[in-house]
Amino acid sequence: MTRIDNNPNARAGSAVTVRGLVKHYGETKALDGVDLDVREGSVMGVLGPNGAGKTTLVRILSTLIQPDAGQATVAGYDVVRQPRQLRRVIGLTGQYASVDEKLPGWENLYMIGRLLDLPRKEARSRADELLERFSLTEAAKRPVNTYSGGMRRRLDLAASMMGQPTVLYLDEPTTGLDPRTRNEVWAEIKRMVGDGVTVLLTTQYMEEAEQLASELTVVDHGKVIANGAIDALKAKVGGRSLRIRPADPIELRPLAGALDELGITGLASTTVDSANGTLLVPILSDEQLTAVVGAVTARGITIASITTELPSLDEVFLSLTGHRASAPQDAVPTDAREEVSV
Numbered sequence: 001m002t003r004i005d006n007n008p009n010a011r012a013g014s015a016v017t018v019r020g021l022v023k024h025y026g027e028t029k030a031l032d033g034v035d036l037d038v039r040e041g042s043v044m045g046v047l048g049p050n051g052a053g054k055t056t057l058v059r060i061l062s063t064l065i066q067p068d069a070g071q072a073t074v075a076g077y078d079v080v081r082q083p084r085q086l087r088r089v090i091g092l093t094g095q096y097a098s099v100d101e102k103l104p105g106w107e108n109l110y111m112i113g114r115l116l117d118l119p120r121k122e123a124r125s126r127a128d129e130l131l132e133r134f135s136l137t138e139a140a141k142r143p144v145n146t147y148s149g150g151m152r153r154r155l156d157l158a159a160s161m162m163g164q165p166t167v168l169y170l171d172e173p174t175t176g177l178d179p180r181t182r183n184e185v186w187a188e189i190k191r192m193v194g195d196g197v198t199v200l201l202t203t204q205y206m207e208e209a210e211q212l213a214s215e216l217t218v219v220d221h222g223k224v225i226a227n228g229a230i231d232a233l234k235a236k237v238g239g240r241s242l243r244i245r246p247a248d249p250i251e252l253r254p255l256a257g258a259l260d261e262l263g264i265t266g267l268a269s270t271t272v273d274s275a276n277g278t279l280l281v282p283i284l285s286d287e288q289l290t291a292v293v294g295a296v297t298a299r300g301i302t303i304a305s306i307t308t309e310l311p312s313l314d315e316v317f318l319s320l321t322g323h324r325a326s327a328p329q330d331a332v333p334t335d336a337r338e339e340v341s342v
Contacts, residue, residue, distance in 0.1 A: 015198035021070035032222035045213030091160035101145040130158040150181030
């Protein structure tokens with residue numbers, strides 16, 4: 001196999017490197033010059049509103065469609081020039097289960113193993129191993145059309161792992177799952193990353209991104225509008241808050257009134273959280289933080305605790321895109337669903 005080991009655009013230690021990726025469907029710009037780097041052994045979360053281009057990106061990186069311009073390498077392979085080699089080192093779980101519903105779970109996995117050229121013995125043992133790992137051993141001989149939605153999703157994830165991929169694409173992997181099953185899938189993804197697998201995850205579940213991703217890329221209208229570590233993106237949005245807990249809850253409202261009168265924060269009014277016995281004070285700078293603490297001290301109020309809180313990831317998403325996270329479903333034109341013959 002020919003590998004691309006000296007890609008001048010790739011970062012050292014990058015499992016996925018994308019430069020200037022473009023994909024048009026008529027006048028629609030699904031991707032408009034996307035750059036992306038995913039470090040080996042990490043989880044990159046790709047966030048964006050419906051139609052932002054997330055699924056189009058995954059389809060290009062998994063060789064299902066070809067870009068109109070730009071370059072992408074995955075695990076050292078060029079996605080356009082070396083698709084056959086690349087398919088042997090990647091796995092893909094899409095938004096909907098892609099296993100054969102008429103076949104039993106075990107036969108689905110065994111068939112995929114054989115299609116990946118695994119020897120019969122290895123395909124059998126790998127299927128057994130993954131069924132046990134995903135808690136599907138008891139259902140191994142049952143047709144998939146008798147499985148629950150959560151069981152199908154776990155089988156689909158197991159199928160994507162049959163070839164022991166180096167890079168795994170997860171496109172909205174927990175869509176429609178109940179909280180318990182979602183947590184099980186999250187635990188399995190974390191285990192994969194612990195084994196050294198690199199994951200590119202598209203999601204609109206803010207909790208999912210915070211649970212799994214070490215870095216985020218936010219896309220909108222086919223362009224990358226922000227990227228970086230989660231805390232860095234939160235800090236970029238601005239708006240920190242101080243959560244102040246007076247030792248005596250009776251001081252809550254007088255203290256809130258005093259801070260608002262001083263006009264220290266210059267933002268929204270201080271919020272009284274009576275249920276938790278705290279004040280939530282919006283601040284923009286370290287100077288404002290110091291001023292708030294000084295004002296509290298000047299009143300002689302005993303403080304039980306002060307903590308600094310960054311915006312939620314949902315607030316970051318809204319600030320960057322102008323949209324709240326919506327129901328997971330990336331709009332992809334019909335012709336984007338056609339696989340490319342290579």
